[in-house]
Amino acid sequence: MFRRYRTVESLKARECARALRIEDPFLASRLTAMGLLPGTLIEMIRRAPFGHTYYIKADGIRLALRKEEAQSILVDA
Amino acid sequence: MTAAQATRTPKIALVGNPNSGKSTLFNLLTGMRQKTGNFPGVTVDIKTGHFRLPGGKEVELTDLPGAYSLYPTSADERIVTSVFSNPSDPNYPDAVVYVADVTHLEKHLLLLTQLLDLRLPLLLALNMADAAETIGLKVNSAKLSEKLGIPVVLLSSRTGENVSKLLTEIEKLLEESENKHKDFYHLNEQERSVAEAIRMNAGVDNPYRALLLAHHYSWLPALAAPTRQTISAIVSNKQFSSLKHQVDETLERYDHFTPIVQAAVQPPPRFPSTATDRIDAVLTHRWLGPVIFALIMLLVFQAIYDWSSIPMDFIESAFAWLSDTLRAFLPEHWATRLLTDGIVTGLSGILVFVPQIAILFFLITLLEEVGYMARVVFMFDRFMRRFGMGGRSIVSLISGGACAVPAIMSSRTIGNWKERLITILVTPFITCSARIPVYVILIGLVVPAQKVLGIFSLQSLTFAGMYALGVFAALSSGYILKKIMRTRELSYLALELPVYRMPHWRNLWLTVWEKVSAFVWEAGRIILIISVLLWALASFGPGDSFQQAEVQARAEATAQQLSPEETESLVAAYQLEASYAGRIGKAFEPLIRPLGYDWKIGIALFTSFAAREVFAGTLAVLYQLGNAEADITDAAENETKATLRQRMEAEKFTDSGKPVYTLATALSLLVFYALAMQCASTLAVVRRETGSWKWPLLQFTFMTLLAYAGAWVVYNLFI
Structure with a gap:
């Protein structure tokens, strides 16, 4: 009954998915203001050299997210 | 425009997302006629400048920090919110020029719609027209203007295209008596009741501004304590949850303006931007x-x-x-x-x-x-x-x-x-x-010039x-x-x-100019005061001790039949010893003796408080090397350096007769210079950047204590 959603953090490089919702309300406020909304197409580009930071594309804009931030975005993939 | 507004210089604010090219437009409009001031209470700079409208009227332009929304998530964004939530804020503008990147318009309009609801006279500057043309993006400004109910100018702050049209539109905007645009966002039931209560009790006229107070009352600097309590009571009474409403409002605004953008902007046939992706594949590559x-x-x-x-x-x-x-x-x-x-x-x-x-x-x-x-x-x-x-x-x-x-x-x-x-x-x-000149002398003095593993010199390894x-x-x-x-x-x-x-290039030169002048005028003042103070301490002594030192030095010089040059340096050395700085050095001796230093090093430590490189010069004076400003690093002064080294090697403690410069003392000094905050310029800059003396003083104390402890440990390990 409870389906476990994937998060942006679990996307592999070049994998795309649509954002469903953002768990953390503070981050939701920040990310929606930047244009990452439910329904936005997200593409994982790469991880940072020291890990824990992700380079993603959301509807053509490029964003750097921390691990916690990437984990907070649920996707439909 | 009211009569009061007509008599003073109108204020225009530049607002927009980060990366909208706002600052480039600011630099283009104001050129060198700009200054940076600290926003009261926080150390984020607000730049203001002046320019003239085509009709000859002078206006003041403020470059507010880039922000995505009136729901701030950083100190920068908070400035924007606190300015717009308080009409009596000194930076509250008469009109707003909202700058948006036309190539990402669907992501750049959130804050615009929020400002519309605050009823500010506002125009939209669609920036990066040149980039839009390159990628083949077409935009219908007239349609956008009609749908949003505000003037829209398509321009480029890089090429200057259409900037004269922007100026004409600003002129018209300032003449407008009221804003024709309608509310963009309609408050939901709970928001309306909270906003209504705040309007009644806190004297706020605009419903959206009242709603902003409900969101931000806890930190807004301009709110008086009673108002803050009133709003706090309303918010908790109505069980208003700020974050949830922020997100809902944001999403609803997107729902409203995304169709407007889609109707006015024709995206390029093929999605461009591959150059950035190719560059990033290399520049942000894992290895x-x-x-x-x-x-x-x-x-x-x-x-x-x-x-x-x-x-x-x-x-x-x-x-x-x-x-x-x-x-x-x-x-x-x-x-x-x-x-x-x-x-x-x-x-x-x-x-x-x-x-x-x-x-x-x-x-x-x-x-x-x-x-x-x-x-x-x-x-x-x-x-x-x-x-x-x-x-x-x-x-x-x-x-x-x-x-x-x-x-x-x-x-x-x-x-x-x-x-x-x-x-x-x-x-x-x-x-x-x-620190390098200090390291050069000390390492040269005590670290043997031998090789480790055949290739590395022990001295460079120490370095x-x-x-x-x-x-x-x-x-x-x-x-x-x-x-x-x-x-x-x-x-x-x-x-x-x-x-x-x-x-x-204009942005580059203006930034360099701004940083250099800020340093010269603000940090420079303090450095000048400290160096004059140090000069005075080293040039005067209590009573007639200074004259006595000179007499004594001259008598000794005559006795030893020294040359005039040697006599002068002996006088300088005796005078420094008799000066206030010398006395401070002697007073320090008991304190620094556990680190292996004598009073002469004490003077050098004291005088090099203002700048570390003074260490070498002070020692040169103390060890009577004639030229007080001996530059130890200069190749031409190698002889001086060799002499200074000989003198330092010969130096003995007056009481015990043991040599001062042993390996332990030199290493202890090295550690002290590595860890101590001996730079008046840095302290002055920290004071400027943090806005108070608290942080530079804490930093100075912490670094000095750490340097003392470190030097003590090293001295006792090697003695």
């Missing part, structure tokens, strides 16, 4: 990325450390010439010496930093302008966070290898206040160029060890500060990586 960054930083370091030596040598010799000339033409008097040894030397000490600051800021702004800095943050955020800092801090720390002064000034780009403060506090640990000690001290202090400092500010990254662009 190549850090290597390329290291190479770029090596180049920056080379520029600050090596290339700047030409103008720096020129400035120093020009001031030395000025000082000599003044001395030759003015009568021998203490006022002359105040001018030549105090003021001119102090001025030289300020201006000598200008080439380094200019070069550093030129290169850093260049990297910022092209969009590379955001990638550095992305790559190093995780690494630096372990030490209480963020990705941007790495730039400051590396710049600190040249000089902490420009490095600390470059910490402005760090958004999070705690991360920025830690960066400011630990940067002075990094080995700067002023490298001193650099490593600096980095270690900086990172571990960062780690400790991270553990003890508390912050209300949430830490997040969520950073936009802009498209790579060619740098805009």
